[in-house]
Amino acid sequence: MDRQKQRELLRLLEQDSRLTPEQIASLLAEPVETVRETIARLEADKVIVKYPALINWELVEDHPYVTAMIDVKVTPKRDVGFDEVAERICRFPEVKAVYLMSGASYDLSVVLEGKTMREVAAFVSQKLATLDSVVSTATHFILKRYKHDGIQFEDRDEDHRMVVTP
Incomplete structure (x- = not known):
């Protein structure tokens, strides 16, 4: 897998570590086995360190x-x-x-x-x-x-106040 596709794979896993190799392969237009091998190599090389859940x-x-x-x-x-x-x-x-x-x-x-x-x-x-x-x-x-690892914890409702101008 070329470097650009590898970076895309890493970004996908960073956004949602629950993606399966099949889903990633579909998103990257790569064979599933290539995705599996790439993930295994990135884990072995400690590029992928852990797959955490973000808890509020x-x-x-x-x-x-x-x-x-x-x-x-x-x-x-x-x-x-x-x-x-x-x-x-x-x-x-x-x-x-x-x-x-x-x-x-x-x-x-x-x-x-x-x-x-x-x-x-x-x-x-x-x-x-x-x-x-x-x-x-x-x-x-x-x-x-308020925000951690790019995730905002509170979804604020839109401001429904009436705009008052002089």
Whole structure:
């Protein structure tokens, strides 16, 4: 499969990971076996990492977690830069994502889930801030999700108010 068709296949799976190889083959005008082989190769090469469902947890009763985004200022180490401290942060089970950032006043952005704000605060003060290379942190709690991974969570009804002009 050529690179352009492969990118189309990846976009299709990104939009709906439940598509079958038969459906993808039909959409791409490719043989089903070619699609199966391409998907298997992309999975083996870790281009396709996982097929997640996107859940709107705000609609799930008694969802016990809060999500925080933590800005982390780090002193990079010689020969390994930010990678070593990022890998250490990734090992914590509470950590959902770690990103190296550019153009910001911090170096790493850490997404964390905890049962309470107090639990997140304890993680930051007892585990994250105590790492050798960490210079400072700033914690931001997510209060509401409007859009995630290109999906808007709330479909707003059209505005039916009457337009008033002077």
